[in-house]
């Protein structure tokens with residue numbers, strides 16, 4: 141297979157764009173993100189699984205422009221909430237502020253050791269002509285804190301404490317987060333695959 145020089149990352153999420161840019165910058169000559177492209181589909185995540193959401197987003201964008209594309213679908217699964225918000229994490233509230241507020245309210249009064257949670261990320265790589273998909277996975281275990289901390293990251297990062305490093309995700313810069321995070325792990329697997337092509 142020929143080396144891929146140009147790729148589209150099918151996201152408009154600024155936090156994700158930073159992580160993809162940092163992780164993939166050495167691999168491609170050009171990385172496009174959706175805000176730079178004439179692509180106006182809102183890429184609704186209406187499928188019932190992370191994998192099908194990620195594949196659908198990658199396919200829609202890849203088919204539209206006829207070049208390889210990558211899409212991510214991720215979510216936070218909180219044990220006390222039976223795995224919610226999970227695949228519907230982005231619809232758990234209008235914005236990050238509201239999503240975090242709702243989560244802290246749902247866990248109010250719950251002791252530290254019962255606030256366990258996991259981030260999951262699935263990355264779909266779409267290659268055209270002939271059409272192929274490859275899916276990569278990463279996860280990260282943590283604890284939902286009692287209040288917001290830190291200044292980096294996005295989404296639930298300010299309340300996601302990682303016991304293995306003794307820090308909140310929001311206390312890590314993009315490079316540090318990519319080394320341990322769910323998306324970072326999936327990106328490492330994707331990079332290994334792309335290097336093997």
Ligand code: IMP
Pocket residue numbers: 153185212213214215216229230239259293294295296297309321323
């Ligand atoms: P989606 O993959 O665009 O559906 O986003 C899922 C939602 O999960 C995001 O809107 C965030 O609220 C949350 N999420 C996914 N990955 C992360 C992360 O790395 N940090 C914090 N929140 C995340």
